[in-house]
Amino acid sequence: MASLREIKKRIRSAQNIGKVTKALQMISAVRMRKAQTDALLSRSYATELVETLRKLPASDVSNPLLLPNDSQKQLIIIVAPDRGLAGSLITNLYRATSRWCKGKNAEAITVGRKAVGIAVRSKVKLVADYPISQLESLANNVVDQYKAGEYQSVWIAYSKFINTMTQQAEIVQFLPVNLANVIGEQAEKGPKALYLFEPSPAAVLDYVITEYLKSTLSQIIKDATAAEHSARFVAMKNAHDNATSIVKDLNLQYNKSRQEKITNEISDIASAALLA
DSSP states (O other): OOOHHHHHHHHHHHHHHHHHHHHHHHHHHHHHHHHHHHHHHTHHHHHHHHHHHHHSOGGGSOOGGGSOOSOSOEEEEEEOOSSOOSTTHHHHHHHHHHHHHTTOOEEEEEESHHHHHHHHHTTOEEEEEEOGGGHHHHHHHHHHHHHTTOOSEEEEEEEEEEETTEEEEEEEEEESOOHHHHHOHHHHHSOOOOOOOSSOHHHHHHHHHHHHHHHHHHHHHHHHHHHHHHHHHHHHHHHHHHHHHHHHHHHHHHHHHHHHHHHHHHHHHHHHHHHO
């Protein structure tokens, strides 16, 4: 059985861990609420862009962002947190990315420090790393490279925010844009109102699709951020609860050991008194 000194040392260690995890839990709770609010507020802009796409005669206008390229290479944009302590979030994202990359001639662009490790472990060539502050530059560069025919398709791997307790690793197609998925089959086939486009339908379509891609990438980043802080909040809450439970068990063990030691000492004193 461990000595009283060892038990007290373990109690102090568990209490210190509980304080740290409680502080991280509170920080994550604040950031989680802000990230969830940002993700919800930005959806209205994306909705308006989709409404604009419904009004455009996409079937009559050719656009390179709607068509696959002849290139044999594919590009995957990996969006991951900068820090760990987020439970199984990063591991699940790595597994999904690794399965997707297996057997493909793919290159990767990463967003977030943990995304670099995912790309390396997935054995995919890393061509660029972007901070979250340069999302517009990332979107413009990816669109330009796709228009130049460098990639057959572009995909995004990220952790989708479902709710505070649930985050799901997903890989979605970014390019070419599938209008059937964006505006729906029925909306695309249905009647359209007549509009006059300036300078031309092709120019308007190119601009709106580019804005839609930027909005989609921004929304994915915000969802991934909300998923990260939610996962960290849950992980730190579980860690704090576990630390509290360990302290409780160790205190019980300490009291039992202390009581046993006192009982033994009393027995020794009584035995010595009888022998005297």
